[in-house]
Amino acid sequence: MAILSKKTALITGASSGIGRACAKAFSAAGARLILIARRERRLNELAAQLKRAHRTACYPIPLDVRDRLAVEKAVRQLPRAWRAIDILINNAGLSRGLDKLHEGSIDDWEEMIDTNIKGLLYVSRAVIPSMVERARGTIINIGSIAGHDVYPRGNVYCATKRAVDGLTTGLRMDLLDTPLRVCTVDPGLVETEFSVIRFRGDGKRAKQVYEDVTPLRPQDVADAVLYCATRPAHVQVAAVVLLATAQAGSTMVHRGPVRRKV
Secondary structure (H helix, E strand, C coil): CCCCCCCEEEEECCCCHHHHHHHHHHHHCCCEEEEEECCHHHHHHHHHHHHHHHCCCEEEEECCCCCHHHHHHHHHCCCHHHCCCCEEEECCCCCCCCCCHHHCCHHHHHHHHHHHHHHHHHHHHHHHHHHHHHCCCEEEEECCHHHCCCCCCCHHHHHHHHHHHHHHHHHHHHCCCCCCEEEEEEECCECCCHHHHHCCCCHHHHHHCCCCCCCECHHHHHHHHHHHHCCCCCCCCCEEEECCCCECCCCCECCCCCCCCC
């Protein structure tokens, strides 16, 4: 039997990158999936792919997590068969720009804060009460090395990821008297659409971020998320910091050949 058979996981930001990789990993492990993202076509294509590959039952919801009322309505109106959510993966997030704070775009700030912090809060507030009521659930927030190690011109993005770290720790305290588990997975350099989105579609500039280095792949992060979700009930993986081998911090990345023993 698949390790997550009969479990239901809700994944935000599921249409690409880490969220999509998590959907594939959890599908292979036997979970039923509620898939949330803004891009409906991509969600439907992913659901169809997972059904073909693993006969996975999927419930796609095209939704922007920044819209509090839409989040509340979507969770409230889940069909009865989908209401018992066992695993919540708060993955939706983004970065915009790479500017000094005093030169930054306020619209970019608001988009990052609304998605990375408020979106996580809206989904958590809508989903976690039923987990508490059923005394069962694992919450996994996708943070970042940027939440531990601020880098130049990353000001607001790094602040949002520090907030994710603080919210995760606070939630773990709030749920201490329940069987629920609260985890954070904080990756470093991962090759996804992250940089393309940050630089508003400038593929050439985005590609430079990953030049001469082997970054993490989305499935590497998904493996860590799956690990957190599949520990025995008495084990809570509080935090995982996941870096490429050539990375030692937000600003410490070795580019070029590595030394090898001759």
